[in-house]
Amino acid sequence: MTGRPASRSKGQTAKGSDQARAPLLEALIAYARKDKVPFHTPGHKQGRGIASRFKSFVGENLFKMDLTVLEEVDCLFHPVGVIREAQELAAKAYGADRSFFLLNGTSGGNHAMLMTPTNPGDSILVCRHAHRSILAALILTGVKPVYILPELDEGLPVIKNLTPQSVRKALQEHPGVKGLLIVSPNYHGVCADLAEMAQILHEKGKLLLVDEAHGPHLHFHPGLPQSAMAAGADMAVQSTHKIIGGMTQASLLHVQKERTDLRDLESVLRLLGTTSPSYILMASLDAARMQMATQGTKLLDRALNLAEKARKAINTMGGLYSFTARDVAPFALDVTKLTVKVSELGLTGYEALNILNREYDIQPEMADLDRVLFIITFADTRKEIDRLLGALEKLVRKHRRAMPLFKKPGYPELEIHLAMSPREAFFARQATVPFKEAVGKVSTELFAIYPPGLPVIAPGELITREAYEYLREMDGFGGILDGPADKNLNYARIVAE
Numbered sequence: 001m002t003g004r005p006a007s008r009s010k011g012q013t014a015k016g017s018d019q020a021r022a023p024l025l026e027a028l029i030a031y032a033r034k035d036k037v038p039f040h041t042p043g044h045k046q047g048r049g050i051a052s053r054f055k056s057f058v059g060e061n062l063f064k065m066d067l068t069v070l071e072e073v074d075c076l077f078h079p080v081g082v083i084r085e086a087q088e089l090a091a092k093a094y095g096a097d098r099s100f101f102l103l104n105g106t107s108g109g110n111h112a113m114l115m116t117p118t119n120p121g122d123s124i125l126v127c128r129h130a131h132r133s134i135l136a137a138l139i140l141t142g143v144k145p146v147y148i149l150p151e152l153d154e155g156l157p158v159i160k161n162l163t164p165q166s167v168r169k170a171l172q173e174h175p176g177v178k179g180l181l182i183v184s185p186n187y188h189g190v191c192a193d194l195a196e197m198a199q200i201l202h203e204k205g206k207l208l209l210v211d212e213a214h215g216p217h218l219h220f221h222p223g224l225p226q227s228a229m230a231a232g233a234d235m236a237v238q239s240t241h242k243i244i245g246g247m248t249q250a251s252l253l254h255v256q257k258e259r260t261d262l263r264d265l266e267s268v269l270r271l272l273g274t275t276s277p278s279y280i281l282m283a284s285l286d287a288a289r290m291q292m293a294t295q296g297t298k299l300l301d302r303a304l305n306l307a308e309k310a311r312k313a314i315n316t317m318g319g320l321y322s323f324t325a326r327d328v329a330p331f332a333l334d335v336t337k338l339t340v341k342v343s344e345l346g347l348t349g350y351e352a353l354n355i356l357n358r359e360y361d362i363q364p365e366m367a368d369l370d371r372v373l374f375i376i377t378f379a380d381t382r383k384e385i386d387r388l389l390g391a392l393e394k395l396v397r398k399h400r401r402a403m404p405l406f407k408k409p410g411y412p413e414l415e416i417h418l419a420m421s422p423r424e425a426f427f428a429r430q431a432t433v434p435f436k437e438a439v440g441k442v443s444t445e446l447f448a449i450y451p452p453g454l455p456v457i458a459p460g461e462l463i464t465r466e467a468y469e470y471l472r473e474m475d476g477f478g479g480i481l482d483g484p485a486d487k488n489l490n491y492a493r494i495v496a497e
């Protein structure tokens with residue numbers, strides 16, 4: 001698969017078009033300039049009650065926009081005014097039939113995507129590199145997962161993604177599933193061939209649901225992999241805050257209505273969402289959409305150029321390597337994800353991250369055993385890239401170890417033994433036992449090394465010897481354990497016999 005130009009909404013780059021407007025943001029600014037006397041929530045009354053230390057640093061205008069449901073600024077769960085208009089503009093910009101503002105991140109969108117078309121007891125294909133929020137959705141809904149393993153490249157090393165062939169095979173073996181829930185791009189920017197998957201699934205009357213948390217920018221540049229909406233996904237949720245100009249927790253859920261009951265989806269969103277939505281976060285979604293729709297190609301040009309220049313420079317430094325689109329073919333790659341392998345220096349990714357942060361004030365996105373990941377966005381300039389490259393040069397020069405490569409634990413050959421659904425395991429009567437004695441028992445907990453959070457053991461699965469040993473080794477290397485109650489791996493919670 002190669003990166004294909006995504007479809008573009010009309011007027012995407014026309015400054016005089018509707019996409020140049022940000023109706024919710026404009027309404028909030030207009031309201032803040034009025035001399036209103038508020039006798040409603042929030043209690044700080046447009047900033048007058050905010051602690052002075054907080055307000056002196058942030059400024060006053062932010063708090064004037066922190067409002068509640070009012071006629072002038074509309075209501076998220078029954079939008080008839082500026083929020084409705086803002087969401088309609090988002091749908092046009094992203095090529096969706098409907099778009100919805102989310103204020104509990106893509107996690108909340110994953111819950112809604114799975115909850116809308118399914119009933120307890122249904123089954124669905126799920127990529128094994130699913131985010132923990134997808135496992136939470138399985139617990140909430142009672143839907144049974146049929147896991148598909150992604151392709152692994154031990155040489156790079158990198159977890160790639162699912163292939164259309166693996167999806168076709170899984171459909172043949174499990175014809176009763178509702179569809180597929182997949183993560184694309186993954187944490188390292190590797191994208192699945194969603195267009196072919198959509199065709200395979202839709203021919204069978206199945207749904208394609210995409211956790212596109214790391215891809216809110218894909219739709220706006222022809223040099224990036226195809227977006228989920230352009231590929232034909234039925235629903236896709238994006239973390240606007242991760243890559244483009246939304247604030248943290250602000251995400252978008254995009255929907256094509258042909259195979260989705262919009263009334264059911266709206267009911268689910270009302271059920272899952274807060275009744276006190278942040279207008280500041282919603283305004284950031286409105287503004288981020290406007291920015292991408294009118295300037296996206298130009299802004300992303302800069303990000304792509306900076307990322308590729310950085311990648312070329314890194315790959316001339318002895319001991320470092322940042323994989324390229326050619327390395328992950330036939331999968332497509334979002335090149336703004338700069339994954340740098342450091343293990344040839346005799347360092348773990350965790351060690352390299354700590355050195356870069358503490359000694360050179362470079363804060364990476366994440367690290368794993370072999371690599372460190374840097375996210376390049378249109379907010380970066382040559383100045384930031386030069387600082388990054390300078391720090392990496394010092395890492396090579398000053399911190400290379402004159403010793404053989406450390407012995408790494410390979411990712412376990414996962415044999416998934418699903419004894420019960422995640423929901424059944426989560427709510428089962430539990431017992432806490434020493435972790436070593438939990439081998440062969442059914443886990444009620446998620447075990448993953450985070451980030452990226454690829455499940456090693458998921459609720460409802462047998463704890464295998466291979467998974468136990470892998471988690472022990474990764475913990476010894478400094479991996480961050482995510483999921484279980486006991487982060488020291490002394491004990492585990494299992495289904496009581």
